[in-house]
Amino acid sequence: MMGFARLAATTFITQGVPVYLFSDITPTPFVPYTVLRLKLCAGLMITASHNPKQDNGYKVYWDNGAQIISPHDKGISHAIEENLEPWPQAWEDSVIDGSPLLHDPSASIQKDYCEDLNKFCFHRSVNRETKLKFVHTSVHGVGHRFVQSAFRAFDFAAPEAVPEQKDPDPEFPTVKYPNPEEGEGVLTLSFALADKIKAKVILANDPDADRLAVAEKQDSGEWRVFSGNELGALLGWWLFTSWKEKNQDPSALKDTYMLSSTVSSKILRAIALKEGFHFEETLTGFKWMGNRAKQLIDQGKNVLFAFEEAIGYMCCPFVLDKDGVSAAVITAELASFLATKNLSLSQQLKAIYVEYGYHITKASYFICHDPNTIKKLFENLRNYDGKNNYPKTCGKFEISGIRDLTTGYDDSQPDNKAVLPTSKSSQMITFTFVNGCVATMRTSGTEPKIKYYTELCAPPGNSDPEQLKKELNELVAALEEYFFQPQKYNLQAKAE
Structure with missing residues (x-):
């Protein structure tokens, strides 16, 4: 993976283009974040995500910080077809070492990300004092270090990491499918650890940390794994409620938006109709939601939240893509706040359905x-x-x-x-x-x-x-x- 990334960097540097190459594995959402933060013209993410390691993908972001859509996808395909013969030095990635065009953004970007994330922390004192315990798994991916940092930024105690799954391992030795979307099978070790330490909430990222699954211990002793649509309802309700407390002026609603993909639950539409903000649906996939969110932001609108049922959530518009790191810590704050009212995530979800329709x-x-x-x-x-x-x-x-x-x-x-x-x-x-x-x-x-x-x-x-x-x-x-x-x-x- 790192070799593939270095070859991509070589392509640009040999043509005189400056490159910011992360020196270590990084969550996917940090790439679109870096594009916007450093005002770059494009971003590349090399990841197989939850697929087998040989299925490495090549994800491209444009200068607007969102995944490419037409015409850029067609333009790139056309450029590939016109350059099928590798350029000289294409395979000599040693030429980038020591190049003045090569920069490593890793440390500064993680710090900047956590600072921006802080703007979405609404109940710092609750986080400090909460008795709620969290288990986190990165399912052999990259999320561990970054979720720990996000928890620190919100003044939480560190979540308990599933030790067998916290370090990156492309073989995914403890799971059949390393995709938390598949539900309980991926969470077996998380359930065991949570039961052992009496944690009530499990947060699970997929290997490239752009998705999030959440499970909660019920009074019956069973674990409930929320679907992507259920967590979308909870996070949408929470981000709107938290925003409304800070923005009492009703006229602000007319410039406020939430988005979801056309195959996701229409619960945000129901909340928007009752509360008076705008809801829009897009085609499936965050490339559509990210590009639409950027258009709205450029028109001076406020995009509070976007989600898709495949456990993808955009809780902070400084990342115009799904982001499992911010979603994890924001879910932790939501659960901690509800606990002060003696409510669980499941009970709040039911309250949302009663108020806005099942x-x-x-x-x-x-x-x-x-x-x-x-x-x-x-x-x-x-x-x-x-x-x-x-x-x-x-x-x-x-x-x-x-x-x-x-x-x-x-x-x-x-x-x-x-x-x-x-x-x-x-x-x-x-x-x-x-x-x-x-x-x-x-x-x-x-x-x-x-x-x-x-x-x-x-x-x-x-x-x-x-x-x-x-x-x-x-x-x-x-x-x-x-x-x-x-x-x-x-x-x-x-x-x-």
Whole structure:
């Protein structure tokens, strides 16, 4: 990984471009942070994240501090195609050692980051005195040192680190999948340590520390792992509540925004409607939210929060990407503040749903390694009852609306044209049902998966969450049976 980063640095330095190269492994969010902080023209992150080490990715940020979107992605592809022959010295990374163009930002950036993070600490005295104990795991990744620093910045005692997982190890020896999104399997060692030291909250970063999973010990003795949507609801509520306490002027609401991706829970929309700030949805992925947030900030707007259901949270707009370090310490402060009111995270989540309406979500995926099969499955949905006809029902559930972001069709718009950008290179169809449920099926950009995301939104009032869950489970079963047809397409279900 470091070798790959040095080769990238060599490419720039041999062309006379100054480079800030971190001398040690670093969380992904520190790269977009550095681009904005030092006013650089681009940022590169070399990481496989939670994938096998040989699947190293190359993540690019533009000068606005957000991941690249068009036209920059096309421009870079074009430049690659025009330079397929490596330049002289391309492999001689020793030329950068001692170069006046090479800088190491590691120490200063970590210090600056913690200073900026301090602006999001709202209850320092609570943090100092809290009796709540936290366990943190970096799942063999890079998060340990940085989360410890963030806790110090907020005046917390250090969280207890899972010793077997705190140091970087690309073999991920203690877990089958080093992705906290996969839930309880990744947290086995965390549960054991938390039970041993009587910690109530577990904070888990993925290996490159841009995602965060959270688990809380329930009164029943069970551990509850919050979904990405549930933690999104908690953090969104917390950041709005904390902001509102400092900004009593109601006119400030008109310039205040929250964002989430189109496959994430619409709970922020419900909170925004009731509280009077703006909510916008973007395409899936933080590259869209980061770029939109930057546009809004440049227009003088205040972006409080953005999230996606894949446990990605942007709690501080000085990083225009998901950031598991800031999300970890802000969650710790939220939990500590609630504890002073004798409330748990679970109880506060329920209070949010009672006030703004229950939002019950369920997401999963099927694995399929054959692109042609995936294409057939989606074409079948576009020609369900004869040519160019989308399905009108899914089992017993009636469909009231269809949006296809592969073709650009949206029957809820007067001209049937989708508002969000469309992409022919990826598959994505959203079905709205008469019962208020929304289901999206899409291909993953990085893995051989067909994913689905479902949500049943109820208005505020006396909804029965168990009944809503039952109805959503029935709809998901119908979606799998009639739209995925796993036997017909030979799809492999998610391993539990």
